[in-house]
Amino acid sequence: MRVANTYPDRHVCVIGLGYVGLTLAVALAEVGFQVHGVELNPKTVEVIQSGRAPFKETGLDLRLAAQVSAGNLTASLDWPAPGTSNVYIVTVGTPLGAGEKITNLTSIRHVAERLSENLRPNNLILLRSTVRVGVSRDIVKAALDTSGLPYDLAFCPERTLEGKALHELRTLPQIIGGLTPASTMRASQFFNFLTPTTIRVRDLETAEMIKLINNTQRDLMFAFANEVAEMCDAIGVSALEVIEAGNMGYPRASMPIPGPVGGPCLEKDPYILAEGVTARGGEVRMPLLGREVNEALPSRTAKIVFDELLERGPSEKIQKGVIMGVAFKGRPETSDLRGTLAIPLIKELKTVFPDVKLVAYDPSVPDSDVESLGVEVSSSASEAFEGASFVIYQNNNVIFQSLDLSALSQSLAPGAIIYDMWNQYDSEMLHLRDDTVYFGLGTRILASISGTAGLADTKS
Ligand SMILES: NC(=O)c1ccc[n+]([C@@H]2O[C@H](COP(=O)([O-])OP(=O)(O)OC[C@H]3O[C@@H](n4cnc5c(N)ncnc54)[C@H](O)[C@@H]3O)[C@@H](O)[C@H]2O)c1
Known part of the structure; x- marks a missing residue:
């Protein structure tokens, strides 16, 4: 459905053109x-x-490019004159404060104040940034009320996945919680131009809570998978086999495989949830425990790699280590380094291997961004593997799947290990050089089995 020229909410101002704001701005321009x-x-x-x-x-x-050249989408540093837009959508960042587990709401406060100055009667304000429960009412509504003007306000969380945002903006149901039933209806009508399903909930707080609960559930699911990985390593079985066989054809199990959890949302949203709940006297346990498990992954990884290498030879021989993939995720591929576990992983590796040269390869991230993490950049996997004593896959970039690991292993240092935090290669199909091993998160059992023949024996 396209927006008619007579639709009263056709003129929209999006505040904050990051991942969320810009993709939404393009999607809105495309429908008119x-x-x-x-x-x-x-x-x-x-x-x-x-x-x-x-x-x-x-x-x-x-x-x-199409929307900018058609004149449907414009951008500026300055706010448009009051009255130019009927609808304002707030998509500024809500990061945690540096070294803190509390949201930095400076941008939200600033924008709320500007909105109250720019407001004209009956403007519609849509808050889309992820916030602790209560921010829409306590900060945004409170600021708008100072104008003394009538307005509509709704919290409409962004739930798209980076790499699929433009598709998901048109397909995911849109949650809408308004200040009043009229606000909810108006916001719902607005989003119906983008997506066929809008889910109207009771109030601002319900919508704020839904966003935080969705993301916290994901974080917890991954945390459990990561703890399963740790338990399977301790017992000496493959977590991959445990999870995949347990899920197979069994409708009550849908556990993800273990892996690093990062990105701009999952690293912070459980804390934002906790912040709002504790402010209202509630108690939060599992979301924080989930974070603890997921945040421990880099130090556990560095320790496993170190211990495994020491079992295989003296540490003086370790001269080079490689990190494959530094973006926070590999699929859909992204250049986004926000919340990537590559950063704490590099820090841990530098502590454990202070004299080892660390090199990284990520086909989706510009070299200068890779360098900014304090490692050397490799322009190819073969250059990265050359002479390395360990290779750690931090993400599962789609390009990695097509690499010939067997061939690449030939140029590794003697006794090298390849540790895959995503377990993305079928170990039974690899023919690595005899003195090298491949294993990963929750599959340490593979490290004790050298060569494909040995692996086949244990599986039979
Ligand atoms: N990235 C995601 O996939 C995603 C998904 C769901 C929800 N969210 C949430 O959406 C919000 C935005 O996320 P993002 O990833 O787009 O963040 P971002 O940091 O990429 O973008 C925010 C943008 O707002 C701009 N900005 C900050 N203050 C401003 C101001 N006063 N006026 C104008 N612009 C201002 C910043 O310069 C930046 O470009 C966050 O609350 C985030 O948690 C993000």
């Missing part, structure tokens, strides 16, 4: 909204004005 984006970062504004995407996201470059 006239969208203006306000963004603090001059470089981002300049890139968008020239019709390019400032970050990697499937389909974004071409679709952004």
Whole structure:
């Protein structure tokens, strides 16, 4: 359904053109909204004005260029004149404060104040940034009320996956919790131009809570899989086999495989949930425990790799280590380093292997960004593997699947190990050089089995 020129909420201002704001702005422009984006970062504004995407996201470059050149999407550092837009959508970041587990709400507060100055009667305000329960009412509503004008307000969380955002904006159900039933209905009508399903919930707080619970559940699911990995290593069985066989054809099990959990949302949303609950006198246990398990992965990884290498030879021989994939995830591929476990992993490796040269290869991340993590950049997997004593796969970039690990293993240092935090290769299909081993998170059992023949024996 396209937006008619007479639709009263056709003129939209999106505040904050990051991953969430820009993809939403493009999706809205595509269905006929006239969208203006306000963004603090001059470089981002300049890139968008020239019709390019400032970050990697499937389909974004071409679709952004089309909307910018058609004049449906504009961007600026300054706010538009009051009255130019009927709808304001807030998509600024809500990171945790540096070294803290508490949300930094500076941007939200700033935008709420500006909104109250820019407000015209009956504007619609949609808050989309992830916030602790209560922020829509206590900060945004409180600021808007100072204008003395009537307005509509709703919290409409963003739930898309990076790499699939443009697709999911048109397909995922949109949760809507309004300040009043009228706000909810108006916001619902607005989002129906994008997606066929809108789910209207009782109030602002319910919608805020849904977003946080969705993400915390995901984080906890992965945390349990990661703890299963640790338990399976202790017992001496493969977590992959335990999880996959347990899931197979059994409708009451759907456990994910273990792996690093990072990114701009899961690393913080359980803390944002806890912040809101404890502020209201509630208690939070499992979400914090889940974070603890997932955040322990880098130090556990460095320790496993160190212990395994020591069992295989003296540590002075270890001169080079490799990290494959530094983005927070590999599929869908992204260049996003926010919340990536590569950062704490590199820190842990530098502690455990202070004299070892650390090299990283990520086909989706610009070299300068890789370098900013304090490692050397490799331009190819073969260059990275050359002479390395250990290789750690931190993500599962789609390109890694097509690498010939058997051939690459030939150039590794003697007694090297390949540790895969995603268990993305079928160990039975690998023909590594005899003195090298491949194993991963929850599959340490493979390290004690050298060669494909040995593996086949144990499986039979
Ligand atoms: N990235 C995701 O996949 C995702 C998914 C769901 C929800 N979220 C949530 O959505 C929100 C935004 O996330 P993001 O990934 O787009 O963040 P981001 O940091 O990529 O983008 C935020 C943008 O807002 C801009 N900004 C900050 N203050 C501003 C101001 N006062 N005026 C104008 N612009 C301002 C920043 O410069 C930045 O470009 C966060 O609350 C996040 O938790 C993100």
